[in-house]
Amino acid sequence: xxxxxxxxxxxxxxxxxxxxxxxxRMFAREGAQVVLTDILDERxxxxxxxxxxxARYFHLDVSQEDxxxxxxxxxxxxxxxxxxxxxxxxxxxxxDYGVExxxxxxxxxxxxxxxxxxxxGMKYSVPEMRKAGHGSIINISSIAGIVGGxxxxxxxxxxxxxxxxxxxxxxxxxxxxxxVNSVHPGGVDTAILDPFGEKWKQRAAKWHPVGRMAExxxxxxxxVYLASKEATFVTGTELxxxxxxxxx
Amino acid sequence: xGRLQEKVAVITGASSGIGRAxxxxxxxxxxxxxxxxxxxDARPEGYDADTQRATAEVIKAQGGQACFVQADVTKGPExxxxxxxxxERFGRLDIMVNNAGVFTRLAPIHxxxxxxxxxxxxxxxxxxxNGCQQAIRQFLKQGDGGKIVNIVSIAGVIGLPExxxxxxxxxxxxxxxxxxxxxxxxxxxxxxxxxxxxxxxAMTRPFHENQDIKSTVEALTPLGRWGKxxxxxxxxxxxxxxxxxxxxxxxxxxxGGFTAK
Numbered sequence: 001x002x003x004x005x006x007x008x009x010x011x012x013x014x015x016x017x018x019x020x021x022x023x024x025r026m027f028a029r030e031g032a033q034v035v036l037t038d039i040l041d042e043r044x045x046x047x048x049x050x051x052x053x054x055a056r057y058f059h060l061d062v063s064q065e066d067x068x069x070x071x072x073x074x075x076x077x078x079x080x081x082x083x084x085x086x087x088x089x090x091x092x093x094x095x096d097y098g099v100e101x102x103x104x105x106x107x108x109x110x111x112x113x114x115x116x117x118x119x120x121g122m123k124y125s126v127p128e129m130r131k132a133g134h135g136s137i138i139n140i141s142s143i144a145g146i147v148g149g150x151x152x153x154x155x156x157x158x159x160x161x162x163x164x165x166x167x168x169x170x171x172x173x174x175x176x177x178x179x180v181n182s183v184h185p186g187g188v189d190t191a192i193l194d195p196f197g198e199k200w201k202q203r204a205a206k207w208h209p210v211g212r213m214a215e216x217x218x219x220x221x222x223x224v225y226l227a228s229k230e231a232t233f234v235t236g237t238e239l240x241x242x243x244x245x246x247x248x
Numbered sequence: 249x250g251r252l253q254e255k256v257a258v259i260t261g262a263s264s265g266i267g268r269a270x271x272x273x274x275x276x277x278x279x280x281x282x283x284x285x286x287x288x289d290a291r292p293e294g295y296d297a298d299t300q301r302a303t304a305e306v307i308k309a310q311g312g313q314a315c316f317v318q319a320d321v322t323k324g325p326e327x328x329x330x331x332x333x334x335x336e337r338f339g340r341l342d343i344m345v346n347n348a349g350v351f352t353r354l355a356p357i358h359x360x361x362x363x364x365x366x367x368x369x370x371x372x373x374x375x376x377x378n379g380c381q382q383a384i385r386q387f388l389k390q391g392d393g394g395k396i397v398n399i400v401s402i403a404g405v406i407g408l409p410e411x412x413x414x415x416x417x418x419x420x421x422x423x424x425x426x427x428x429x430x431x432x433x434x435x436x437x438x439x440x441x442x443x444x445x446x447x448x449x450a451m452t453r454p455f456h457e458n459q460d461i462k463s464t465v466e467a468l469t470p471l472g473r474w475g476k477x478x479x480x481x482x483x484x485x486x487x488x489x490x491x492x493x494x495x496x497x498x499x500x501x502x503x504g505g506f507t508a509k
Contacts, residue, residue: 167508167509170470170505170508171470171505171508171509174470174471174472174504174505175470175471175472186494208433209429209430209433209434209496209497210433210434210436210494210496211433211434214494215494218491218493218494219494221486221491221492222486222491222492222495224491225482225483225486225491228482229482230481230482230483230485230486231482231483231502232479233445233471233475233476233479233480233502233503233504234483234500234501234502234503234504235470235471235504235505235508236470236501236505236507236508236509237500237501237502237503237505237507237508238501239495239498239500240495240497240498241492241494241495241498242494242495242497242498243433243494243496244429244430244433244496244497246497247425247426247427247429247430247496247497247498248430248497
């Protein structure tokens with residue numbers, strides 16, 4: 001049976017581990033050619049090699065404009081085109097404690113990766129998608145982009161900004177068959193939660209009506225769906241994968 | 249191996265339009281289908297191919313397993329009988345798709361009748377309630393979870409001109425979806441909905457044939473076109489499959505960007 005992403009060429013950021021790694025592996029299984037990017041070069045190279053000929057790893061700090069230009073160029077040079085972008089790279093910092101407490105450099109760093117990174121990715125990927133005649137951009141936001149929380153102001157601001165950046169880009173590019181959607185995971189048990197500790201993770205699991213956090217693959221399935229032809233009428237939407245947290 | 253291999257699904261409003269396409273799409277993914285509807289044949293004013301053959305017959309002709317059970321979703325005992333027959337025929341229930349829906353006519357509330365309100369709420373709100381209630385009772389008996397997908401509408405999340413009863417009924421179904429997700433998440437029952445835009449079915453033919461309405465919808469939809477029935481099938485398969493085990497209480501918009509604005 002042909003894969004659901006046969007013929008697609010994708011860039012996935014933050015793909016060396018966790019959710020991005022799961023997305024890259026699933027994309028390849030569904031027939032896509034995948035460029036994995038990250039700042040963790042050794043780990044990223046290893047994952048790309050394990051996936052095989054359909055994958056390449058390129059270094060990318062998503063907050064750096066010149067690096068984005070190079071990655072998009074290298075992707076097209078390697079696989080001939082670009083049709084899918086998954087802005088997955090994201091950070092959460094423990095020092096992002098509250099509006100008064102969060103230092104300005106922490107605020108700037110979170111915004112640079114989580115929001116500016118996705119903006120730059122779209123800015124340099126759209127022209128290639130236009131040439132290819134279609135595209136699907138999937139921005140990994142969070143339930144923190146839908147509801148407020150008791151802390152993490154920079155994280156909530158970045159993810160909320162990404163939610164509306166997504167809708168705005170969706171409207172701008174709809175006529176060119178470039179779809180833009182956001183995914184909103186609840187708690188996913190990956191390294192992004194390490195700064196918060198085991199106890200916090202156990203508490204967080206209990207906020208979810210299903211009583212647990214998600215595995216990376218459970219988010220990746222949603223990303224595959226949005227990248228595939230099954231979602232050709234889906235743009236500007238929020239796919240919430242949160243075990244029921246925001247239904248409450 | 250299909251994405252719904254061996255699953256048993258009940259689909260209401262399965263004779264025409266979206267329900268018919270979902271039933272056939274599910275069968276293509278390996279599911280066994282109980283097609284339920286108030287009428288067994290496809291509505292002639294729809295856009296379906298092959299309307300002279302009932303949905304279950306189409307599925308069987310393709311080598312799938314399906315049967316038809318007549319029911320009016322506004323009647324709890326009739327919906328209960330559909331679930332009972334699904335279990336008798338195929339041994340269990342895995343997926344419930346509450347798709348049956350009605351629309352009466354465009355008119356503001358001061359021109360609407362009580363009968364129009366009752367009919368619209370009866371099918372679109374109470375019908376979904378009945379389907380969820382009966383499916384959940386069966387899921388609880390089985391003890392290993394289940395999937396419910398409600399076909400709501402963008403009318404469940406925004407106001408649309410001259411559709412007061414339809415919007416109220418779809419909003420009821422939308423928030424019932426979220427509420428049930430909270431109660432039954434701990435028992436592995438996922439409850440989600442898709443919210444389509446205007447799409448070409450028997451129900452919307454009068455709109456589609458009205459040039460003003462047709463072009464207004466096109467202009468308000470960023471993708472620039474009406475939804476088509478096949479656009480809805482992939483999203484519902486996703487929500488019904490094990491790929492969506494962590495998705496519950498979600499309203500999945502399938503609207504060409506209509507509500508992104």
